[in-house]
Amino acid sequence: MDDQLSQDLNTIPLLSGLSARTLLQLRGVALRRTYAPGALILLEGDPCAAVFFIVSGQARIYRLSPQGRQQVLATLGPGQGFNTVPPFVPEAFNPASAEAVSETAVLTLRKEDFVSLVRVCPDLSWAILEDFASRLLHLTDLVEDLALRSVRGRLARFLLEQADGLYVTRQWTQDEMAVHLGTVRDVVGRALRSLVDAGLLRIERGRIILLSREGLEAETDS
Amino acid sequence: MDDQLSQDLNTIPLLSGLSARTLLQLRGVALRRTYAPGALILLEGDPCAAVFFIVSGQARIYRLSPQGRQQVLATLGPGQGFNTVPPFVPEAFNPASAEAVSETAVLTLRKEDFVSLVRVCPDLSWAILEDFASRLLHLTDLVEDLALRSVRGRLARFLLEQADGLYVTRQWTQDEMAVHLGTVRDVVGRALRSLVDAGLLRIERGRIILLSREGLEAETDS
DNA sequence: CGCACGCTACGACAAAAGTCAGGTTCACGT
DNA sequence: ACGTGAACCTGACTTTTGTCGTAGCGTGCG
Numbered sequence: 001m002d003d004q005l006s007q008d009l010n011t012i013p014l015l016s017g018l019s020a021r022t023l024l025q026l027r028g029v030a031l032r033r034t035y036a037p038g039a040l041i042l043l044e045g046d047p048c049a050a051v052f053f054i055v056s057g058q059a060r061i062y063r064l065s066p067q068g069r070q071q072v073l074a075t076l077g078p079g080q081g082f083n084t085v086p087p088f089v090p091e092a093f094n095p096a097s098a099e100a101v102s103e104t105a106v107l108t109l110r111k112e113d114f115v116s117l118v119r120v121c122p123d124l125s126w127a128i129l130e131d132f133a134s135r136l137l138h139l140t141d142l143v144e145d146l147a148l149r150s151v152r153g154r155l156a157r158f159l160l161e162q163a164d165g166l167y168v169t170r171q172w173t174q175d176e177m178a179v180h181l182g183t184v185r186d187v188v189g190r191a192l193r194s195l196v197d198a199g200l201l202r203i204e205r206g207r208i209i210l211l212s213r214e215g216l217e218a219e220t221d222s
Numbered sequence: 223m224d225d226q227l228s229q230d231l232n233t234i235p236l237l238s239g240l241s242a243r244t245l246l247q248l249r250g251v252a253l254r255r256t257y258a259p260g261a262l263i264l265l266e267g268d269p270c271a272a273v274f275f276i277v278s279g280q281a282r283i284y285r286l287s288p289q290g291r292q293q294v295l296a297t298l299g300p301g302q303g304f305n306t307v308p309p310f311v312p313e314a315f316n317p318a319s320a321e322a323v324s325e326t327a328v329l330t331l332r333k334e335d336f337v338s339l340v341r342v343c344p345d346l347s348w349a350i351l352e353d354f355a356s357r358l359l360h361l362t363d364l365v366e367d368l369a370l371r372s373v374r375g376r377l378a379r380f381l382l383e384q385a386d387g388l389y390v391t392r393q394w395t396q397d398e399m400a401v402h403l404g405t406v407r408d409v410v411g412r413a414l415r416s417l418v419d420a421g422l423l424r425i426e427r428g429r430i431i432l433l434s435r436e437g438l439e440a441e442t443d444s
Numbered sequence: 445c446g447c448a449c450g451c452t453a454c455g456a457c458a459a460a461a462g463t464c465a466g467g468t469t470c471a472c473g474t
Numbered sequence: 475a476c477g478t479g480a481a482c483c484t485g486a487c488t489t490t491t492g493t494c495g496t497a498g499c500g501t502g503c504g
């Protein structure tokens with residue numbers, strides 16, 4: 001019983017807690033797929049056919065504007081699910097696009113299978129409630145950011161979030177930051193420089209050093 | 223059994239579908255309160271003590287910036303609930319402020335009562351899932367609006383949404399629109415005028431007339 | 445009637461955000 | 475070594491957004 005699919009299921013907290021009986025059922029309907037880096041997993045506006053859970057790799061969830069600008073809603077890693085919202089509303093369309101950041105493996109469930117699973121399993125429905133709740137909070141923060149803060153303020157917040165202590169080690173390109181902050185590369189570049197000029201940051205190859213968390217916190221408002 | 227509380231419960235779809243037994247339980251723990259127009263119902267950042275359901279009136283849910291600017295997240299009417307999210311996350315703080323728009327009556331449940339109610343009642347938890355799902359979609363749209371559209375575009379979308387056919391009858395002040403659109407009064411004023419100049423709107427006392435829904439749809443992108 | 449108040453109009457201005465073009469650096473593969 | 479492309483820097487420029495002060499206009503009320 002510890003084949004590929006079982007291992008995959010174990011990496012997904014939402015599903016791994018299910019009863020042995022439900023798991024057995026699940027094995028019959030779950031499908032495993034992999035995507036190359038950059039591959040489109042689903043397109044916003046399409047009818048919702050399935051829900052996804054990431055086994056390995058990362059996926060970026062985003063919206064596109066008519067002009068082609070992006071806004072990232074979330075970047076998800078192993079164990080997290082996406083496109084789990086539309087099954088619960090009457091007209092089920094994918095609310096956002098998703099693409100693989102790195103080589104990414106997912107489990108998919110047809111919408112109907114997912115819904116009936118949730119119906120019979122209170123634990124699962126509770127887990128999804130918690131998931132939705134935290135996503136609502138996250139989106140609310142994002143809305144506040146976009147509506148009430150300048151790019152500079154958003155960038156400061158973003159860096160504070162990303163930083164592990166004083167160091168942001170993950171390599172972010174300005175373009176990536178831009179789509180997270182709801183703006184464009186050039187503007188991120190300027191904002192970064194202006195924070196550097198203000199003595200709040202230092203940029204070295206491959207990482208960013210926060211010289212003053214307090215200073216950045218202050219930039220946060222406005 | 224058809225006292226005040228029963229009537230109140232009946233106006234709330236989320237709760238009215240509960241079993242007679244659960245309802246009885248509910249009657250013991252639900253509290254009725256009323257708020258004058260403009261009264262603050264809850265303040266963002268405070269520890270979450272209770273969840274709310276509107277019996278009559280309206281409530282505006284919003285976030286405040288350090289500078290005092292607002293962003294409205296939702297305006298809710300009878301039957302709808304708010305502050306229902308924090309009970310599902312580990313550290314429960316009110317995610318937003320709420321104030322009564324008109325004279326407003328609410329039922330409140332202590333967080334713990336609400337949670338145990340959800341735990342024992344699958345119908346309720348399903349209903350909340352649906353509620354959360356539609357709120358996630360709504361917030362996602364809001365994020366796209368704020369990140370990817372100009373004020374002009376947002377205003378166009380807003381008016382199209384508000385309009386019943388070609389007429390927006392509800393009296394919106396520019397200030398109210400501004401807090402919905404994540405901007406300030408002056409800017410809404412300018413955007414309105416520019417849409418009027420473009421021949422897409424006419425403004426009469428007490429209402430706004432959309433002269434061309436197609437034209438406004440076009441303004442929608444950007 | 446006259447006054448206060450809320451809402452709006454308008455113009456001038458400042459700041460922020462977005463756009464564009466040219467040039468630099470650096471990693472990578474041939 | 476060389477070319478290529480991605481990422482980034484830079485400055486100039488436009489547009490959008492935000493801010494301010496002043497003024498008009500209607501409604502309601504003493």
